[in-house]
Amino acid sequence: MIRFDSVSKVFPGSDHPAVSDLTFEILRGEFVFLVGPSGSGKSSVLRLILLEDLPTDGQVHVLGQDLRRISSRKVPYYRRDIGMVFQDFRLLQGKTVAENVAYALQVLGKSRALIGEAVPDVLETVGLDGMGDRFPHELSGGEQQRVAIARAVVNKPEILLADEPTGNLDPETSRGIMKLLKRINANGTTIVMATHDVSIVDEEKRRVIQLDDGRITRDESGGVYRPAVLELEEPAEDLTLAELDEGPSTIADAMARRVGARDAAGDLENEVDAPTVEVPKQRKGRNK
Numbered sequence: 001m002i003r004f005d006s007v008s009k010v011f012p013g014s015d016h017p018a019v020s021d022l023t024f025e026i027l028r029g030e031f032v033f034l035v036g037p038s039g040s041g042k043s044s045v046l047r048l049i050l051l052e053d054l055p056t057d058g059q060v061h062v063l064g065q066d067l068r069r070i071s072s073r074k075v076p077y078y079r080r081d082i083g084m085v086f087q088d089f090r091l092l093q094g095k096t097v098a099e100n101v102a103y104a105l106q107v108l109g110k111s112r113a114l115i116g117e118a119v120p121d122v123l124e125t126v127g128l129d130g131m132g133d134r135f136p137h138e139l140s141g142g143e144q145q146r147v148a149i150a151r152a153v154v155n156k157p158e159i160l161l162a163d164e165p166t167g168n169l170d171p172e173t174s175r176g177i178m179k180l181l182k183r184i185n186a187n188g189t190t191i192v193m194a195t196h197d198v199s200i201v202d203e204e205k206r207r208v209i210q211l212d213d214g215r216i217t218r219d220e221s222g223g224v225y226r227p228a229v230l231e232l233e234e235p236a237e238d239l240t241l242a243e244l245d246e247g248p249s250t251i252a253d254a255m256a257r258r259v260g261a262r263d264a265a266g267d268l269e270n271e272v273d274a275p276t277v278e279v280p281k282q283r284k285g286r287n288k
C-alpha cells in the first residue's frame with residue numbers, strides 16, 4: 001500500500017538530508033505510529049506520501065503507483081484517496097462545521113445530493129451529530145479535531161495521514177480522538193500517525209517506526225514509544241538514571257562504553273565479549 005525504497009530527501013539550500021535511505025512497507029489496513037524527536041523527519045515522510053514533496057533519491061510507491069510518474073495535473077486525483085489531519089486542525093474559520101466538511105466534497109465536484117447525505121453521516125460518525133451549524137471558534141479543541149477528521153475521511157480515503165493529531169489536546173480528549181481513529185482504521189482505512197504522545201503509543205501497542213536524524217532506527221510491531229530494556233547481563237541499577245532515561249540503543253551504547261572502559265582498566269579483561277542488551281527486533285523484508 002505504501003512502500004519506500006531507499007528514500008532520501010534533501011531540501012534545496014540544505015546540506016543535511018531531512019530523511020535518509022528509508023526503506024519500509026506499510027500494508028493495507030495497518031495502523032502505524034511514526035515516532036522520533038523533533039526534526040527527525042516524521043512530517044517529511046508524511047509529505048512524501050502525500051506527494052507534497054518528491055524524494056531526492058529512491059522511490060515511493062503508494063496505492064500501486066510510482067509517485068515520480070504522477071504528473072502535476074494528476075496529483076489532485078491521487079490525493080482523493082488520501083486524507084490528512086494536522087495538529088492545528090486547519091479549519092476554515094468563516095465556514096460552519098457542515099460547510100467545512102462539505103467543502104472537501106465540493107472541490108471534488110460531488111453532487112449536492114451526495115453532499116447532503118454524506119455530511120450528516122460523517123458528522124455522526126465522528127460524534128458531532130447536531131453540531132453542523134456551529135463555527136469552529138464555538139468548538140473545543142477536541143471537537144475541532146473531530147471536524148478535521150470528518151473532513152479528511154468524508155470521501156472515504158484509502159489512507160489517512162495524521163501529523164500529531166493529539167498534539168494540542170489534553171490526555172482525555174486525545175484518547176477520544178484515538179478511539180475515533182481506531183474506528184476509522186477498523187473500517188479499512190490505513191492510518192499513519194506521527195506523534196509525540198507517549199501514553200497513546202504505549203497504550204495502543206501498534207507498529208512503531210522510529211526515526212532519528214532522518215533514519216529508521218526501529219520498526220517494531222506491538223511497539224511502545226520508548227522500548228524498555230528487557231534483560232541486562234549487568235543489573236539495571238548499575239546504569240545511571242541519565243543513561244536509563246535514554247533509548248535502548250543508547251543504553252546498549254552506554255553498556256558498551258562501560259564494558260570497554262573496564263576492559264581498558266583491566267578489570268574485566270576477556271570476561272565480557274559484548275553487552276547483552278535485548279532490544280526488540282526490527283521488522284525487515286515485510287511482504288505484501
Ligand SMILES: Nc1ncnc2c1ncn2[C@@H]1O[C@H](COP(=O)(O)OP(=O)(O)OP(=O)(O)O)[C@@H](O)[C@H]1O
Binds near residue numbers: 012014019039041044
Ligand atoms: N521545507 C523545508 N526546507 C528545508 N528543510 C526542511 C523543510 N522541511 C523540513 N526540513 C528539515 O528537515 C528535517 C526534518 O523535519 P520534519 O519536519 O520532517 O521533522 P519532524 O520529525 O516532523 O519534526 P516535529 O516533530 O518537530 O514536527 C528538519 O531538520 C527540518 O528542519
